[in-house]
Amino acid sequence: MKRKSTRSNNSGQALIIASLVITMLLLSTVYYVFEINKDGLKDEMTFEYAFLATKLSATNAITSALANISNGGEPTVLLTDLNKLASVIRNHYYETKCDLSSIPLNVTPYQDGIRISWNSNGSGITSAYVDFVMNFSELSTQYDSEYSTNITTTLNIEGTSAGSGNVKSVNVTCRMYNEGEPALANSIRLFYQNETEGSWTVVDLSNNLNTIDYGNGTYFMSFNVYAQNSFQISARSQDLRDIFVVANTTCSFV
Amino acid sequence: MKFLADNRGQIRVIEAFFASVLLLSSLMLIPSDHRMENSNDETLRNVAQRTLITLDGDGTLSRLIENQSWATLRKCVQSLLPSPATWFNLTILDENMNPLNLVQICSGTSISGNMVAAEYVCASSDISFNVYVVRLQLSSVS
Numbered sequence: 001m002k003r004k005s006t007r008s009n010n011s012g013q014a015l016i017i018a019s020l021v022i023t024m025l026l027l028s029t030v031y032y033v034f035e036i037n038k039d040g041l042k043d044e045m046t047f048e049y050a051f052l053a054t055k056l057s058a059t060n061a062i063t064s065a066l067a068n069i070s071n072g073g074e075p076t077v078l079l080t081d082l083n084k085l086a087s088v089i090r091n092h093y094y095e096t097k098c099d100l101s102s103i104p105l106n107v108t109p110y111q112d113g114i115r116i117s118w119n120s121n122g123s124g125i126t127s128a129y130v131d132f133v134m135n136f137s138e139l140s141t142q143y144d145s146e147y148s149t150n151i152t153t154t155l156n157i158e159g160t161s162a163g164s165g166n167v168k169s170v171n172v173t174c175r176m177y178n179e180g181e182p183a184l185a186n187s188i189r190l191f192y193q194n195e196t197e198g199s200w201t202v203v204d205l206s207n208n209l210n211t212i213d214y215g216n217g218t219y220f221m222s223f224n225v226y227a228q229n230s231f232q233i234s235a236r237s238q239d240l241r242d243i244f245v246v247a248n249t250t251c252s253f254v
Numbered sequence: 255m256k257f258l259a260d261n262r263g264q265i266r267v268i269e270a271f272f273a274s275v276l277l278l279s280s281l282m283l284i285p286s287d288h289r290m291e292n293s294n295d296e297t298l299r300n301v302a303q304r305t306l307i308t309l310d311g312d313g314t315l316s317r318l319i320e321n322q323s324w325a326t327l328r329k330c331v332q333s334l335l336p337s338p339a340t341w342f343n344l345t346i347l348d349e350n351m352n353p354l355n356l357v358q359i360c361s362g363t364s365i366s367g368n369m370v371a372a373e374y375v376c377a378s379s380d381i382s383f384n385v386y387v388v389r390l391q392l393s394s395v396s
Contacts, residue, residue, distance in 0.1 A: 013265045013269060014265070016269060017268060020269075020272045020273065020276055024272075024275065027280070028279065049307070049372075052307055053303075053307060053374050056311065057310075057375050057376065060313065060316060060376075060377040060378060061377045061383065063379040064377070064379045064380055064382075064383040067379070068381045068382075068383070071381060077383075081383045084349075084385060085375070085377050088375055088387070089375050092373065093373075241379060242381055
């Protein structure tokens with residue numbers, strides 16, 4: 001009888017111990033998961049920062065190259081600058097290994113990532129388009145990202161002329177866009193061409209040039225010229241990023 | 255019978271042992287000073303990274319470096335830090351890691367706590383392309 005009683009007591013103790021062991025297992029599992037999540041979050045934030053920083057620098061590099069090329073620089077500047085940036089980034093990041101590969105778009109109308117369309121249809125476009133592949137890696141984790149960056153400056157021009165005889169009163173409206181959004185211009189210079197293939201004459205104060213800046217990327221200009229009923233006008237402008245663009249159109253007589 | 259009685263004693267010992275292990279393991283869940291320090295460092299590092307990204311978001315950082323406007327740069331960093339009780343030191347390096355700012359760009363307050371640093375590769379958007387490495391060191395002033 002006594003033997004039976006001791007066994008039942010022992011059984012209760014074993015249950016308590018078993019529950020303790022299970023509790024410990026559960027607690028250690030929860031703690032492990034918590035630590036793993038914390039490390040993962042830290043890695044994610046490091047990669048997010050590296051991605052944002054690299055993307056921003058690459059966009060600045062494209063803007064710089066486009067400003068250079070549109071002002072007469074060599075088209076190879078784009079890839080040269082991006083390779084220089086990739087080299088500094090590769091040698092710089094201590095916490096992560098970062099590789100940045102740049103692939104300038106080579107699909108018409110882009111050539112080596114550059115598009116310069118300064119036609120006579122009233123719209124001038126200066127643009128760059130580059131695909132990027134970014135690879136960040138640490139000892140245990142790796143993060144890959146592919147994205148494209150497009151920098152485009154567009155200038156639209158419309159013009160009308162009125163008046164009898166050779167003296168024409170001309171009204172011109174120019175609109176500047178950066179990536180499709182209205183943007184301010186650093187400078188706009190107007191030219192007119194009386195004869196096809198003739199020389200371009202700058203419009204200045206001697207033409208009673210009057211400019212109204214609407215502050216939203218729209219510029220209205222009026223001036224007087226000695227010209228035929230139909231003649232070409234040209235706007236040559238730089239946006240605030242120093243990207244140069246030219247837009248030509250035929251001034252219609254009204 | 256005697257053996258079973260001894261067993262009871264052993265089980266008590268094992269039970270006490272497990273209980274003490276349980277108590278000790280629960281102590282690990284209490285955040286220690288070391289962990290709090292790590293957490294503060296992480297927060298400061300995030301602040302430093304966010305400050306650098308924000309500064310260069312509109313090209314201000316590269317423009318101020320190109321113009322060597324160190325005083326303006328100091329004010330910009332100061333205004334972006336969430337707390338005035340944060341010490342900072344900004345160092346501008348060229349691509350070969352040579353320092354460019356001969357004047358210190360810092361908040362001037364002495365520090366006593368841990369210091370964290372964030373680095374940023376800054377590319378200029380000017381026609382003349384340059385790459386800089388910007389190092390921002392932060393510390394909480396106690």
